[in-house]
Amino acid sequence: MRRNLTALLMLACGIFSASSPAATPAADAGILADRMLAAIGGRAAWAALRNTVNDSLQFRLEEPTVVRAVIRMDFTQPRFRIDTTAPGLALARVVDGERHWRLSRAGAIEDVPSEVLADDRRWYAGHVYRTIHRIAARDPALRLAVNGAGRLEVHEGGSRIAWFALDVRGEPYAFGAHDDDVGSITGPWSFVRDGIHHPTWVARPDGSWRAAVQALEVNVELDEAAFARPVGAS
Numbered sequence: 001m002r003r004n005l006t007a008l009l010m011l012a013c014g015i016f017s018a019s020s021p022a023a024t025p026a027a028d029a030g031i032l033a034d035r036m037l038a039a040i041g042g043r044a045a046w047a048a049l050r051n052t053v054n055d056s057l058q059f060r061l062e063e064p065t066v067v068r069a070v071i072r073m074d075f076t077q078p079r080f081r082i083d084t085t086a087p088g089l090a091l092a093r094v095v096d097g098e099r100h101w102r103l104s105r106a107g108a109i110e111d112v113p114s115e116v117l118a119d120d121r122r123w124y125a126g127h128v129y130r131t132i133h134r135i136a137a138r139d140p141a142l143r144l145a146v147n148g149a150g151r152l153e154v155h156e157g158g159s160r161i162a163w164f165a166l167d168v169r170g171e172p173y174a175f176g177a178h179d180d181d182v183g184s185i186t187g188p189w190s191f192v193r194d195g196i197h198h199p200t201w202v203a204r205p206d207g208s209w210r211a212a213v214q215a216l217e218v219n220v221e222l223d224e225a226a227f228a229r230p231v232g233a234s
Contacts, residue, residue, distance in 0.1 A: 026143070026144060026145065028146050029144035029145050029146045029152060029153070030144060032144075032146060032152040032166060032170070033135050033144055033152060035166065035169075035170030036132075036135075036152065036164060036166055036170045036171070036172060037132075037135070037136055037170075038170060039166075039169050039170035039171040039189070039197075040132070040170075040171060040172070040189045040196075040197040041192070041195045041196045041197040042195065043136045044136075044195075045136075045194070045195035045196050046132055046133050046135075046136035046137075046196065047133065047136035047137040047138075048219070049075055049129075049133040049136075049196065049218060049219065050074075050075055050076055050219050051072070051073060051074045051075055051076070051218070051219060051220060051222055052071075052072075052073050052075075052129060052196075052216065052217065052218050053070065053071070053072050053073075053215075053216070053217040053218075053220055054069075054070070054071045054073065054129075054198075054213065054216055055068070055069075055070045055213070055214045055215040055216070056068070056069050056070075056071075056211045056212060056213045056214055057069075057211065057212050057214060058084075058209065058210070058211045059209070059210040059211070059212075060208075060209055061208050061209075064086035064087065064088070064089055066086065067084050067085065067086040067089065068084070068085050068086065068214075069082065069083070069084050069211070070082070070083045071083075072222060072226060072227075073127065073129070073130065074222060075130050075133050077097065078095065078096075078097055078121070078124055079095065079096045079097065079227060080094070080095055080120075080124060081093070081094045081226055081227055082094075089105070090103065090107075091103055091104070091105065093112060093116075093120070094112075094226075094227050094229075095112065095117065095120050095121065095124070096227045099229070100112040100117055100120075101229045101230075102116075109229065109230050122177075122178065123177070125156075125161055125178075126161040126162045126177030126178050127177075128162060128175050128177070129198075131154055131161065131162045131177075134154075135154065141156055141157075142154055142155065142156055143155040143156070147163070149165075150165075151163045151164060151165050151166075152164045152165075152166060159178070160178065160179070161177060161178060162175065162176070162177050162178075163175060163176050163177075163183070171188070171189050172186055172189070172199075173185060173186060174186065182204075182205060184202050184203060184204060184205075185202070185203055185204075185205055186199035186201070186202050186203075187199050187200045187201035187202070188200055191213050191216060193216045193217065193218050194218050194219065196216075196218055198213060198216050199213070200212065200213060201213070
């Protein structure tokens with residue numbers, strides 16, 4: 001779900017307008033963050049996350065138009081694996097700290113190209129569920145703010161890494177990362193695993209990309225072999 005890295009009616013109403021650099025006091029942002037966490041399973045459950053394994057069906061404009069994507073996401077270190085499959089298609093991409101590799105469409109094991117690697121690392125830095133975990137854990141590297149449109153923003157190192165648009169209950173109905181002010185819209189956060197509430201679907205507002213969660217695992221024992229470059233590969 002990397003390209004999430006947020007309905008046309010909402011756009012027409014101005015809900016997805018560009019964020020403002022002005023922000024309300026941190027206390028207001030803290031209230032919004034508390035409300036969001038309470039709406040999606042609670043601070044304790046999210047703070048306890050170490051990893052997720054997200055299995056979804058993704059619907060796209062290009063062929064194949066339906067793919068299965070399994071994302072193993074380690075929250076404790078910069079490490080993830082994305083497997084994308086469909087009839088006649090098998091892709092894999094792994095970033096594990098400074099190590100990385102991918103299985104290409106041609107069936108070759110190779111290094112991840114530099115431009116893709118940079119995009120992947122930026123995606124990880126603003127990954128929505130990892131960011132929620134960090135908010136719940138009160139990561140001191142994060143600064144919370146509320147922008148002029150009322151979105152909850154998350155900043156790190158002087159830059160915005162994520163934003164959340166919340167309904168009256170505090171449940172996110174849209175989110176985005178970094179400088180993406182359009183982001184994704186989300187369905188109800190009613191897919192529950194071990195106390196964690198996850199959205200049942202996520203989509204680009206124009207419908208060009210949609211994903212529906214099929215299974216979710218949390219705090220599993222991640223298989224080290226899944227991140228290792230295949231033996232004998234160049």
